[in-house]
Amino acid sequence: MSASPARAIAVGGICLTRIYQVEHVAPVPAKVLAHALVEVVDGMALSAAFAFMRLGGQAAIWGRCGDDAGGRAARQSLRQEGLDVSSLRNVAGAASSQAAVIVDAKGERLVVPFHDPTLDASPHWLPLQQLAGADILLCDVRWPEGAQAAMRAARQLGVPVMLDGEAAAPQTLETLVQLASHAVFSDAGVLALTGAGSVDVALLEVAGRHAGHVGATCGADGYAWVEGGVVRRVSAPKVKVVDTLGAGDVFHGAFALALTEGQSPERAASFACHAASLKCTRLGGRLGCPSRQEVLASLRAGP
Numbered sequence: 001m002s003a004s005p006a007r008a009i010a011v012g013g014i015c016l017t018r019i020y021q022v023e024h025v026a027p028v029p030a031k032v033l034a035h036a037l038v039e040v041v042d043g044m045a046l047s048a049a050f051a052f053m054r055l056g057g058q059a060a061i062w063g064r065c066g067d068d069a070g071g072r073a074a075r076q077s078l079r080q081e082g083l084d085v086s087s088l089r090n091v092a093g094a095a096s097s098q099a100a101v102i103v104d105a106k107g108e109r110l111v112v113p114f115h116d117p118t119l120d121a122s123p124h125w126l127p128l129q130q131l132a133g134a135d136i137l138l139c140d141v142r143w144p145e146g147a148q149a150a151m152r153a154a155r156q157l158g159v160p161v162m163l164d165g166e167a168a169a170p171q172t173l174e175t176l177v178q179l180a181s182h183a184v185f186s187d188a189g190v191l192a193l194t195g196a197g198s199v200d201v202a203l204l205e206v207a208g209r210h211a212g213h214v215g216a217t218c219g220a221d222g223y224a225w226v227e228g229g230v231v232r233r234v235s236a237p238k239v240k241v242v243d244t245l246g247a248g249d250v251f252h253g254a255f256a257l258a259l260t261e262g263q264s265p266e267r268a269a270s271f272a273c274h275a276a277s278l279k280c281t282r283l284g285g286r287l288g289c290p291s292r293q294e295v296l297a298s299l300r301a302g303p
Contacts, residue, residue, distance in 0.1 A: 246288070
């Protein structure tokens with residue numbers, strides 16, 4: 001690692017989430033007793049930034065919450081975790097986003113979010129000049145106006161931009177992908193964008209019109225990306241899955257950190273796959289992100 005930790009800025013949605021762990025998700029109508037509950041402030045870019053920080057970097061959050069009790073609590077919680085929240089905006093008159101997540105015994109989940117449609121989407125207040133001090137910009141698709149403004153500014157400054165290409169409206173994805181130096185999709189996201197029948201075909205299609213890095217997280221099957229006109233892959237270690245929530249976000253944060261530290265895409269992807277897999281062994285979404293020492297130990301242990 002370098003003497004000075006790498007710095008990321010993350011732009012995206014912020015949500016107050018309650019995670020309920022149950023034995024199984026029953027068909028309605030039903031009542032199922034939860035045997036564990038975790039409360040976390042999350043969001044895709046936010047969770048990636050947390051992983052970036054947890055694994056050795058520094059990170060700032062640019063996003064919006066309501067100016068309500070939940071939004072104020074979110075700011076305090078993220079500050080206590082060590083994230084820079086000086087550019088987190090509490091929007092007057094709006095409610096903070098909330099979600100209930102039901103996680104079953106296999107680690108699979110049902111996510112029920114609520115987003116206030118009156119939450120001001122304008123990015124005019126973003127301190128874009130601060131991007132000059134960042135090593136990488138992390139963006140998701142949940143606040144496209146903010147992501148687009150930050151991505152354009154970052155590209156003008158020569159700052160790498162990693163997009164979390166989760167499933168979203170095709171036009172939104174297409175616009176944001178063209179602004180990213182690293183378009184890192186979920187497998188569902190790249191299939192939704194292209195309509196292709198396989199991840200490999202979808203990645204090659206996107207890479208054919210995008211000059212930067214194009215890849216996709218594939219859950220237990222690891223990570224696939226296009227290099228030299230062919231699809232390459234690294235595998236993920238096999239683990240006992242407890243909670244998959246936030247695993248892709250942890251991958252993004254770990255991958256971004258490893259790249260900013262000078263690792264090759266292959267080594268960075270392997271590092272990130274181990275980080276994401278270890279996260280899946282713990283309940284709590286992004287809070288299950290492992291330490292750097294744990295990831296390195298997992299890498300030494302092999303697949």
